[in-house]
Amino acid sequence: MDETDGDAGWSLPAWTYSDPEFFAVELRRIFRPSWQIVCHASDIPAAGDYHLLDAIGESVIVIRGDDGAVRAFTNVCRHRGARILDGPSGCARRLVCPYHAWTYGSDGRLTGVPMKASYGDVDWDAHGLTPVEVEDFLGFLFVRLEDDGGPSVDEMMAPYRQEIAPYRFPELRALGRVTLRPREVNWKNIGDNYSDGLHIAVAHPGLKRLMGDGYGVEASAHLDRMWGPILDRPSAHPSERAYQHFLPEVPHLPPERQRLWTYFKLWPNIAFDIYPDQVDFMQWLPVSPTQTLIREISYAIPDERREMKAARYLNWRINRQVNAEDTALVARVQAGMASDSFMVGPLSEQEVALRHFCGRMRKVIPEARLHRAPGMGWSFRPDNVGHSREGGNPSPALSQDAGLRDGSPPARG
16 A cells, blocks of 8 residues: 555545546556557457457457468558448458458558559558557556556566466367447446455355355455455355366366466556456456446356356356346445535555555546545646646645545545
8 A cells, every 4th residue: 555645544535537528638648558469369350350459549450461460550541530340350361441442461561552653652651450469467468558558468467477377377268249238327336346355245255155154355556365265164145156166176176276266467457356266357447437337258268077067157147146236235335425415435554456546546647636526637748748647746836726635534645
């Protein structure tokens, strides 16, 4: 926890969960320089295989080239800006724009222009697809639109590399397909709920039956870790009891991980749910100040044992109920935040992940310290232009507006 953060014991103010201008600043300062997961390397095994990620107004192609290398590009033709590919995935050895048939290779090079001579003196080598940074982390493919000097995914996950190594991420294969679930809430509410350990015993009776009091939460520089051991005591619920019964021994896992559920949340919006039987990823993509798209898929080491198939099905049944409970909870919070009576709330010392997230948000966007929204246009004031994504001192405008903090917590320096 940042000892210099005078607001460390408080949540973010409610206005930051619905304000259009704050949302626009989040897209610029948080999401453009953040890593976003696209797929697993096994999802694009052959030359020309690609997956698309549509997020924050951009469409990114991740494609395997003829040389076997994985590259990423914006899904934008360099002629008139048309989108080139549609759909979540496919195979295309050549990328042909459907507008004027400009053609690109799987390495992004411009290879064909109809009536090329009519364009005059153009540097065609400079008109290939715009590259996007891509990182392969143990088989999972991530992209980021801008490099602001932040850590790689490998560096973010470094404290837990040994912990996840037994799960053999590079050998995972998809179970099913990517699903998309729209939610009428701000993206931060989904992430806050994911890292909130205090609600487990209250709002998730199934997890309470499975884990008892064993659920834990910790925060590190770039990610949160949550975990809960599956009890040997049979649950009173049929699906949970059957999962406990059928979950087989997993040969590649050490004894202490045979019946352990572990969750990782990477800054700012990606989660890995790591079970003995499978690994799920989930990301919550911001659409508007009060709309978010949840994108998720499950992966697993191929295992044809009946017990494992049963365990994976029961895992889905258990977590479908957990997801339904979380959906209702997050909607309840988003609705409550619309009330003028709520500005910020106190955070328990046990809410370490929420404290860490709120502190980082305040560092990136200092206006998040204000209990009520500043005047329209605050992000375009001269002192805010070019603001460092990783903080710096609060701007003069922030200090002038500090008197707006008229809620329950006292104003701090």
